[in-house]
C-alpha cells in the first residue's frame with residue numbers, strides 16, 4: 094500500500110480506515126496520525142539472501158589462533174559485540190556452536206518488540222534511547238531496515254504493572270505514550286475487544302526489530318571490519334593462566350587478551366554463573382479471519398494483561414511473505430515463565446494443547462485474529478533471579494566479560510549491549526548507565 098520515494102526520502106501513505114484517501118508524502122517514520130504511527134518498508138532484504146551473503150564471506154577467512162578478543166556465542170548479543178569491537182580496530186574471533194542464525198537458542202521467530210516506556214523499570218530507558226540510535230546507525234550502514242515502527246497498543250487494568258510501569262517511564266522520560274478512551278480505541282483499533290474498565294495506551298515510536306536479520310547484518314558488518322567468525326565450532330572450555338586466556342573448541346585452541354561470554358541459555362553450563370533459569374517458551378503464527386485488518390501498516394504491535402493469568406500476552410502484525418518469508422500470519426506469544434529446560438535437550442515440538450491454550454487466551458481479546466494456526470516454534474528464555482540483565486566483569490577479572498540473564502526481554506537492547514561490551518573490553522568501563530546490571534546485586 095505504501096510507496097517510498099527514494100529521491101525525497103518521503104512516504105506515500107494509504108490508510109486502511111480512510112478508504113481511497115491518500116495522505117501526504119511524509120518523512121519516513123515521522124508520520125503520526127493523532128496517536129497511531131505507521132511505518133513502511135524501505136529496503137527489506139530477506140533472511141535467505143542475507144544468509145547466503147554471510148556464508149560466502151565466512152568461507153574466505155584467515156586461520157589465526159591469537160586475537161585481542163574472543164567472543165563466545167555469536168547470537169543476539171555476541172554478533173553485536175563482534176561488530177562493535179571489530180569496528181574499533183581490535184582483532185576479534187567470534188565462536189558460534191551452531192549456524193548463524195539458528196533455532197536452538199533465544200533469537201528465533203522473525204520479530205522482537207522494541208519499546209522505550211519500559212514498564213519493567215525506568216532505569217532501562219537511557220539504554221533504550223541508545224539502542225534505538227544504534228539500530229538506526231546499523232540500518233544506515235547496511236541500507237536495510239531492521240526496526241519497523243508500528244506503534245504498540247498496551248491494554249490492561251489501570252493498576253497492573255504493564256500499565257502503571259509504562260506510564261511511569263513515559264512520564265519520567267517524556268516518551269510519547271498516549272491514553273486512548275474507549276471510542277478512540279474502537280475507532281483506531283477495531284481488531285481488539287478490550288474490556289470497558291481497561292486502560293488503553295499507545296506508544297507511538299514502538300514497533301519491532303527483526304532478530305535473524307539483525308544478527309546476520311551485524312555478522313556481515315563485523316566481517317567487513319575484519320572480525321573472524323567461526324560457525325559450527327563449539328567452545329569446550331576456557332581458562333586463564335598468567336594473564337593469557339586460552340579457549341579450546343572442538344576444532345582448535347586459541348589465545349586472546351580479552352574474553353566475552355555471550356552464551357545465552359548455555360551460560361550456566363559454561364561459567365560459574367549458576368543462578369540462571371532456562372525456560373522453554375512458545376511462539377505461534379496464525380492466519381487471521383480477516384487478513385487485511387492484520388497486515389503490517391493496518392495493525393500495531395500489541396500487549397495486554399489479563400489478570401486471571403500470570404504474565405502478559407503480546408503480538409505482531411502479519412508480515413509480507415515477499416520480504417519476511419515464512420512463517421506467515423500474525424504472531425503472538427505469552428510472556429511468562431515457561432517450563433524449566435536444558436538447552437541441549439529441549440523439546441522443540443509444540444503440542445496441540447499448548448497451541449490451544451495460547452489461542453484461547455488471544456481470542457478473548459482479538460476475536461477475528463485467528464482462523465488457523467500456521468506455525469509454532471519454541472525458543473529459550475534465560476532468567477536471572479530478578480529478571481534484570483547481568484552485564485559485568487566475570488568474577489572480578491578485568492579481562493573477562495559476561496552478558497547474560499536477558500530474561501525474555503533482551504533483544505531490543507542488542508545494539509547497545511554490543512557497544513557496552515566493546516567499551517568494557519577496550520576501556521575497562523562503559524559510558525552507559527549499567528551499574529544496576531552488575532552481578533554483585535545478588536551477593
Ligand SMILES: Cc1cc2nc3c(=O)[nH]c(=O)nc-3n(C[C@H](O)[C@H](O)[C@H](O)COP(=O)(O)OP(=O)(O)OC[C@H]3O[C@@H](n4cnc5c(N)ncnc54)[C@H](O)[C@@H]3O)c2cc1C
Pocket residue numbers: 165166167168169170171188189190191198199200202204205206207326327328329355356357358359363374375376426471472473474496497498499500501502503504505506
Ligand atoms: C519466544 C521469545 C520471545 C521474545 N520476545 C522478545 C521481544 O519481543 N523483545 C525483546 O526485546 N526480547 C525478546 N526476547 C528475548 C531475546 O530474544 C533474548 O533476550 C535475546 O535473544 C538473548 O540473547 P543472547 O545473545 O543472550 O542469546 P542467543 O541469541 O541465544 O545467543 C547465545 C549464543 O551463544 C551460543 N553458544 C552458547 N554456548 C556456546 C558454546 N559453548 N560455543 C559456541 N557458541 C555457544 C549459542 O549457540 C547462541 O547462538 C524473546 C525471547 C524469546 C525466546
